[in-house]
Structures are given as C-alpha cells and as structure tokens.
Amino acid sequence: MRKIGVRQIAKLADVSPGTVDRALHGRKGITESTRRRILAIAESAGYKPDLAARALSTGRVPIRIGVCIPQEIQYYFGQLLTGILTEAKRLERLGVQVVCRPTARLGVEEVERVSELLKEGVQAILIVPGDPAKLTPILDEAEKENVRVVCVDTDAPASRRSTVVSVNAEVAGKLAAELMSSFVASQAQVAIITGMLNTEDHAKKTRGFCELYPQLSNGGSVVEVIEAHEEEEEAFQKCRELLERRSSLAGLYVNTVNCLPVCRAICALGLSGKIALITTDLFRGMIPYFEKGTIRASIHGRPFIQGELAMRIVVDHIVNHRPLPPFYYVPPHIVLRSNLYVFRETGYTDGVSSSTVASVAHPAAWEGAPQQTVHNRQDEVD
C-alpha cells in the first residue's frame, strides 16, 4: 500500500497538488466548494502530511531567540542562563540559535538590550524584566511586530508579553508558612526578612506567608517584616539586631536569595538549630548551613528548570504552533536535608549532560557529600 500524499489526493479530486495544498491550509485563492470537496477526500483517504517533507520544503529558517538576563547574582541568573543554553543546545538540530544581550544588573539598560535584539531579527525574546514599567512600551512594540516576548522569573504584567515562566510567588510564601507552622510550636512568633517590598516577587511571597501563617499556627503571628535590600551587611546587622530584640522568636523566613548573612547572624548568636529558618532557592554556599541544621528548609524556584522550560515552550510555539498560555508557573521544590543532594544546584549532581529535573545517582544522600559524577562530553560530526 503506497503512502498517500498531496499528489494522490490531487488525482482523486482531479485538481492540481497546488490546489490541494491551498485547501489543506486554508489559504486564500480557492473556492469554498472545492476546498470542502478536497478536505473530504483527504479525510476519507486518511491523509497524513509528511512532516519531514514539509520541514524540508518550508526551508528551515533558523530560529533566533534573543536572551536578555542580568549577569549579576551568578548563582541565580547563571543557573537560569545555563538552563536556557542547555535546552538551546538540545534544539540545535531544529535550527535554534540564541543571541545573548545580557544586562550588567537587574533593571539596568534593559530597553537598550531589547532594541538591539530586535535589530538582530530575533523571533522571540526571553527576558528577566527588572524594570517592567520602562520595558513595557518596547515589549509591546516587539509583540506587535510578531516577536514573542517571554518573561522569565518575574513578570511584566502590564505588557503584552506572550507568557511568563516563574514560580507562583504567593504559593511560595504560603508553602513557607505551612512548613513553618509545622516546624514551630503553637502560637509561635516568627519574622520575615525580605528584599524590597516594592519588588513584586518579594511582596507577594511576604503577603502569602503573612496571610497563611496566622491561620495555621494557632494564634502565632508574624511579628516583623524586615527589608534588607539584598545587601549582605544590612541583612546581617538587621537580623542580628532582630534576634537580640526578640528572644522569643521561633522562626525566620528569608524570602530572597540573600540568606547567607542571616545564617551567619543566627550562628553568631548560637541559635543555629534553635530557630526554624526557611530560606529561598539553593546554591552551594547554603550547604554547610543545611548540614549544621541552621537552615531547616528552602523553597527553591529552580532557575535552571525555568530557563530550560522557557526556551522549550517558545521553540515549541514557533515550530509547532503550540499556543502559549498566559502563565507558566513552575512548582517550587521544597529542599530539606534529606533531599538536598538530589538538586543539581548543590554541585553533587551531574551538571552538564543531565537534563532538566534530573540528577545522577549519589547513594549517600543524607550523610555528607557524595562523590561527583563526571561524564565525558562526546563531540562528533554526525
């Protein structure tokens, strides 16, 4: 049984292959009646287009994806970028190319970088919008010119961006609250150390926590919310002061990635393990504090995954026309001491060839650091 293609359909319908093509794709320049006739024939003949042939014919226009993310906070945005590039590499065969125009810091010269990307003729832009207000016009402009804008990690809600890939900040805050309430005694007092409350993400996490914790803790309360502006020294001083002022404090929720100074303050006052500390995200510097029991849990947004995912969905959209839903919320992971080493961010997992959510084996998960597994990269022609 021969494979049936446009040619045979054309023969059956007594038209030319061109007309069949028009019918199949709803192109203009064909009578409604013949279109329906052809469609019916195609249907009944069980026509399945040959994707390979189509791909070949359409001429694989290289897919250029622009990337604009900050270079600072390496362990966070670095992971994000790695995720993006890992996926891009995987999709190389599809003709995916990435064009990077990083910003020095979050929110700095973003508009300039984006306009450079647009000049490069990208079909989509992955961006961490640090200054959504300023960006909105150019992002809207991009979308109008049919360039898909995908926000990553944080949103630009006022813009027409196609979608956002991020954690649901409110859920992250609530998760922390739920965990906290099971770590501390009834009626316990806890506090939050945040970055800046005018940052959407920080505010939402704080709000989520403050909303849920009192409900679950039997009369417990959030006694203070402190802004540390992502500064190491400021965080350390304020935290130390807080702990001295509030000796009754049973828990602390740090909802930005700036948790190290807090850990140091806690240890300095001999409170490690005595006060329940819940942090955000995960990087190697946190490991000793997990091991000492200073950090009880962390709500991890997994930037690597976010990067991978953003790249994946945007290419899927461009190549296969899969629609982009307005939000892609990735479920944050809860990192405890017992699952610490399954996360690639600890560096004990396979960081190169490993795919998205996975890591390689490391038998000694609980007790200390297992050996790192290394894989050789095979580079070949074909």
Next chain:
Amino acid sequence: MRKIGVRQIAKLADVSPGTVDRALHGRKGITESTRRRILAIAESAGYKPDLAARALSTGRVPIRIGVCIPQEIQYYFGQLLTGILTEAKRLERLGVQVVCRPTARLGVEEVERVSELLKEGVQAILIVPGDPAKLTPILDEAEKENVRVVCVDTDAPASRRSTVVSVNAEVAGKLAAELMSSFVASQAQVAIITGMLNTEDHAKKTRGFCELYPQLSNGGSVVEVIEAHEEEEEAFQKCRELLERRSSLAGLYVNTVNCLPVCRAICALGLSGKIALITTDLFRGMIPYFEKGTIRASIHGRPFIQGELAMRIVVDHIVNHRPLPPFYYVPPHIVLRSNLYVFRETGYTDGVSSSTVASVAHPAAWEGAPQQTVHNRQDEVD
C-alpha cells in the same frame, strides 16, 4: 550565512555530493585518503546533517522509539504515557515517531511486547520493567544490537539497560521521615503501609524511612510495616485494624499510590487530622483528603515529568549523541495543602498545552478549588 550541507562540503572538497555522502557514512567505494580529507572539512565546517531531508530521502522515519508500559493504574501510568507522548509531539520535527506496545498489567507479557518492538526496528525502548528478572535477557539482547533501553519509574538493575529515569526511592523514604518527624511530637510512634516488600521501590522507600525516622524523632520509632499488596480492601482492613490496635499511633506513611483506602479508614475512625498521614504521588481522588486535612503531605514522583524526561534524554542521545548517565533521578515534589493546586495532576492546571513542570495561573491556591483554566486545543487538519 547559509546553512552548510553536503553540497557546500562537496564544493569545498572539490568533489561531488555523492562522494561526500560516501565519506560521511563510511560507505565503500571511496579512497581512505579522500574520506579523511572530506571528514576533516565537514568537521571544520561544522556540518550538521538535516534530519528532515534525510528522512525524506530514505523514506524512513529516522528515529523510532518503542514504548512498553502498563495500561492499568491509569492515573499513574497514564500520566507517564502522556508525558512521553507530549515530548514526542514536540520532537516531531526531528522525525521522532513512537511505537506503543502496552502491557495489560505491570509485569505481564513484557518479553513478548519488547520482542515485537525490536522487530519494528526501534532505536530505543522506554519500558517500565515490572518483572526485571524475566526481562533481563531480552533487554541485554536489545542493547547488544544497539537498541537503547531506558527504564522508567522502576529499574532493571541486573540488565545492561542504558539508564533509568525514576525517583530515588531511598531519598523519597527519607524525605517522608524528615517531614514526619516535624509533623509529630518527639518520641512519637509511627507506622508504614507499603505494597510488597519484594518490590524494589517499596522496599527502598521503607528502608529509607525506617533508617532516618528514629534518628530525627528523639526516640520515636516505626512500630509496624504492613504490606497491603496494592489491594484496596486489604489496605482498608489492615489499616483499620492497625489504628484500633495502636491507639498511640501518631503518624502513618503510605509509600505506594494505594492511599485512598487508608484515608477512608482514618476518616471512619474519626482520626482525620489527628494522625499525620504522608502519602505517595498525587491524583484527583486525593484532593478531598488534602482539603479535609486527612493527608498532611505527599511525596510525588511526577510520572508525567519522568515520561517527558525519558523521551527527551533518549532522543537527545540518539540525535546529539549526548551520553546517557546510568541513573536519572528526578527529585520528588513535596505536595502540601498550600501548593496542591500547582500540580497538573490535580486537574486544575492546564493539562494539554502546558509543558513539563508547569501549570497555569490559579490565584486561589489555598482556599478550595480554583476555577479551571481551559485552553483550546488547536486542532489542525494536517
């Protein structure tokens, strides 16, 4: 910059495309010297063959992936399959085709299905090996004939399978233990309800839990481990009996997906919310028990992700020759009441167009069920 293909290589080497083809594919009828010359040129030019064109020319789909998973336990293996197919669809443009040979139940007629797949000429097999002992010979045979075998969800450790995608069962058990110890009071007695201890996965989870719980609970202990053999009625009866016998029981860890009967038993005895129940995986039937507080947490292996990942890494291996590490452990998610609705398995997330780890927005995460977001599937003629 034009894409470089056999034609340009031919021009560079001053030979014909035919010769380039011979060189690239180690075909006979070419001098060793010219072959090496051509290969060097191809290499330095960064030649990447166009899979679509090759597929069209040879008339064969370049990448066929066989899938052999059980049809039973829909909510689990169904999710796994959906993940596999979702990813396959995404990779369609690369010429990926899947061939399904499902088994009726886990461990039944697996060898037959695998041998059918081998006859189909697949390049790789994704399999949930229910009966590893029986499968080992044929899996080894497959690998010997250069067919990659990827175990999913559970392993066939004695075989030469290329890799396994699963959760690290021991870590899952330890996670449960760590959570349990923070849910219950010091020195609390807890019990485990499992499936069959001769199933690798169940045994490892049980072991992980039993090892860690006593260490973290200040003298608490695991007083019983009950096998329920994945039977609803058996689980219900045994659990009920257990609860009556041990009135001091503070926590229960169910490490198979068969948690509903346990929930019912707990509710029947009026212990909902009084005893800390930690379950495994996630499906819609569990939602009411989360909402009532019967289930305190669940360790979720995310079969959808495992399926997606398995397909992804195997195609990446075939297409880009990325090496397959011997294990791919996916970090299990901890499901609590506050993050329940971010998981696609609850049905409140976007189950079709959504990608791997993501879900769409649902503002009311804590309080009851938010509205379901629906995306229209784009059904195309072709």
Next chain:
DNA sequence: CTGAAAGCGCTAACAA
C-alpha cells in the same frame, strides 16, 4: 573510485 542526476512529499512563486 567518483560524478551526475533522479527523486522523496511538500510548498510557494509564477503562469494561465
């Protein structure tokens, strides 16, 4: 041993 040329099934530009 190497070159030339004919497609694979589909799309798109141009002709009728």
Next chain:
DNA sequence: TTGTTAGCGCTTTCAG
C-alpha cells in the same frame, strides 16, 4: 481561481 513547476538537502542508482 487553478495549474505548473522549481526546488528544500539528502540518498541512491547508474554512468563514467
């Protein structure tokens, strides 16, 4: 509105 035709990049057959 419809038909014709020239490729897309690779493989393969048949001459040279």
